[in-house]
Every structure is written in C-alpha cells, then in structure tokens.
Amino acid sequence: MSRRIVACLLSTILLLTVSFAQAQQPKKVPRIGYLSATDPAGEATRSEAIQQALRELGHIEGQNIAIEYRYTQGKVDRAPELAAELVRLKVDIIVVSGGPVWVRAAKNATKTIPIVMLGSGTDPVAEGFIESLARPGGNITGLTLLGGELGGKRLELLKEAVPKLARVAVLYNPAVPVGLFQVKEVLPDAARALGLTFQPWEVRATDDFERVFAAISKWPADGLYGAGGALANADRKRITGFALKNRLPSIGGSREFVNAGGLMTYGADQEESYRRVAYYVDKILKGTKPADLPVERPTKFELMFNLKTAKQIGLTIPQSMLYRADKVIK
Numbered sequence: 001m002s003r004r005i006v007a008c009l010l011s012t013i014l015l016l017t018v019s020f021a022q023a024q025q026p027k028k029v030p031r032i033g034y035l036s037a038t039d040p041a042g043e044a045t046r047s048e049a050i051q052q053a054l055r056e057l058g059h060i061e062g063q064n065i066a067i068e069y070r071y072t073q074g075k076v077d078r079a080p081e082l083a084a085e086l087v088r089l090k091v092d093i094i095v096v097s098g099g100p101v102w103v104r105a106a107k108n109a110t111k112t113i114p115i116v117m118l119g120s121g122t123d124p125v126a127e128g129f130i131e132s133l134a135r136p137g138g139n140i141t142g143l144t145l146l147g148g149e150l151g152g153k154r155l156e157l158l159k160e161a162v163p164k165l166a167r168v169a170v171l172y173n174p175a176v177p178v179g180l181f182q183v184k185e186v187l188p189d190a191a192r193a194l195g196l197t198f199q200p201w202e203v204r205a206t207d208d209f210e211r212v213f214a215a216i217s218k219w220p221a222d223g224l225y226g227a228g229g230a231l232a233n234a235d236r237k238r239i240t241g242f243a244l245k246n247r248l249p250s251i252g253g254s255r256e257f258v259n260a261g262g263l264m265t266y267g268a269d270q271e272e273s274y275r276r277v278a279y280y281v282d283k284i285l286k287g288t289k290p291a292d293l294p295v296e297r298p299t300k301f302e303l304m305f306n307l308k309t310a311k312q313i314g315l316t317i318p319q320s321m322l323y324r325a326d327k328v329i330k
Contacts, residue, residue, distance in 0.1 A: 030059075030093070030285055031066045033086035033113075035106060037098030037230030039073045045256060046097060046118070046274065053278030059285065072102070074206070074234030076175060079105035087113060093284055095277060096142075098230055100127050100177045107140060114290045116280045117142030119273050124295060127177070133295045141290040142280055144297055145268040150253065151182040151227070152190035154266050157303065158223055158251045159194045161264060161317055165249070168198045169221035171212070171239065175204060176229035183227065203231060213242045224250040226257060236260040240309075247313040258304045258329060263313070268298035269326075302326040 036043045047069070051061055059065045068089055070082040079098070083105040086094055094110070096102050097118040106115045107129060117124065117140065124130050124144050131137035133144075159165050170187060172179035183200045191198040199219060201212045216224075224243045226232050232239060233256070240261035243250040252258070253267040276296060283293055303321075306329040310317050322328060 029064060029066050031068060031089065031091040032281065033089065033091035033094040034067055034069045035083055035086060035094060035096050035098065035102055036069065036071045037074065037102050038234045039071050042234055043071065043097060049271065049274040050277050053275045054281060057278055057282045059282065072230065074231040076101050076230065080108065083109040093281055095281065103129055111139060113139065114284045115140045116277060117144065118277050119143045119145035119268065130295055135291070136293065136295055137291050139290050141293040141295055143273055143276055144295055145273065148178045148181040148186060150267060151186035154251050154253065155187060155190045155194060155196065155225065157264065157266050158225065158249060159196065161321055162223060162249045162315065165223045166197060167219065167221050168196055168223040168225050169216045169219065170198055170200045170225045170227055171203055171232060172200055172227035173204055173229045173231050174202055179227040179229050206231065206235060209235060209238055217246060221248060224248045226250065226252040228253050244309060244312055249313065249315055255302065255304055258306045261306065261309055263306055263309045265304045267301065269300035269302045272300050273298065305329065
C-alpha cells in the first residue's frame, strides 16, 4: 500500500472522527430569563400562556429551551437584584413581566442581552427605554399596553355598569409610574366629565392595605378602582375580598383581577399580548436584533365581568354591557 493511499485513509478516518465527535456534542440550549413583578401563583396564567405560544413556534421548555424564573413578589427593591442574577446566569433573553421599575432594572443590569417587555403601562419612549416605537434602537423591545391611558375608559365603564356611582376610591402606588400617571393626569378629567368624586389612596407596602381599607370604609366609597402595579397585582385577592365584603363595585386592568373576584376589567387583550411576546422571543432566538423589532401597542381590547361577584354585592349589570363583553364569569 503506497504512502499516498495510507495518507488518504488516515485523512478520511480523521475527518470521520471529528464529524462524529461534533455530532455527539450537545447543542447549546437557549436560556430565557423571566423576571416577574409578582409571585408564581400570580404569574401562572401569564407564563403558561407564553409557554404555550412558544410551543406553537417550536420552542419547548425542557427540550430545546430553558426558562429561569425570578419572582419579586411585588417588592420593588428586589427587581435590580434578580435582574442582575439573570445576567450572571448568562441567559440569552430576558422577558420582563412588570412595569417600568422592572424594565429599568433589567436595562440597568445589561446593555447587551435582549430584553422583551411583556407590557408596560407607561410610554417606553418617555421612560427612556427605547428611542421610538418603530426603531427601539437598543437591546429592548416588546409590548406597551397603554395601561395608564385607559384609565378614563375604565372609569366610564364602571359608571355605566353602576349608574348611581358617585364616590370612587382609587388604590395606587405613587412609586409606580403608571399608577401615578393615572391619578395625576388621566382620572381627574374623566371623573369630572362623569360627575364623579374620586379619592386616591396610597398603598406603598403590603402593611398599608388594612389602614387604607379602614379609611375607605369611613370615607365612604361606593366604588373601587385598582390602578394596578406589582403590589396591587400580588394582593389582588385581598383587594377584591375587601370590595366584596363592603359590596363595592370594582374595576381593574387585567383579566386576573376579574378571576380573583373583581367585578369587571377593561384592558388590552391578554391572550394576544402573550402570543406577541412569544413572537419576539422567537425572532430574537433566530437572530433578529431587538433594535430591529418595533415595539407594539395593543390593537385588541377586552371587557370582562364576574357575575358571581355582581350577585354577591347585589348588582345587576345592564344587559347592553353584557352583550359587549368579551368574557363573562357566571
């Protein structure tokens, strides 16, 4: 056997060995960081819907993607710590399920890892997260849900459902921009136009709820408006429980509020929002830069009622409103 033949055989064996070794190397599984403003129970509906939308796009947790969940449980001061932890884990994308405080925590933690906003209630341009909706410019993209801007419409719908409504208590956290924006900029004009008196009540920590509830009872209110925020979302059951006990018609901004026992809600279509989050994650995993993915505003909105709650507080929802509802809990 000539040296040339031997060399060719050795080269072939070497190439086959390298190819086999490469084939045996496990593929890198993308890791998604999920930063939540609430807790596992409060986040379950949202995170499971996003997982389902990801599966439909071929990304299956435990198979070809991994998801690292971090929950701040309504504690604003934990956001920077947990965002930094996700960065240390070298995740490939960070999905932020929370308002501006949580988005800013992720933004401060990394300038390179793509960040997908699940839906901030304030203007991401005004907050300095992106350069414009069409051209985000940096490592942040995703959805903005117009949570604050819809405050006037929510108050209008609550008045339509309860024609005798006169005094509305508004729960908000002044440390959360979307709540402060509603109380300062949106609700005063809306209340004036509807002939309502509204009173804002600050809730900065979990320990504030009982004191505020006692004050609202003495005021007294005949309606309750939840301005949202991580703390309120984490304590939905407590808020809706207070409203039920005091027979107060209540309105919030997400379907979770109604599921927790609130009377009604009006906001961006949640299912559609979850699907769009999965779309952003899919695009980024396939190589698209966040700067090239325009930030979307919602195009579909949903009105929901909880008739069990209506019955408990002795309220009959006008049939005309039920016809317009996207979902009714009976």
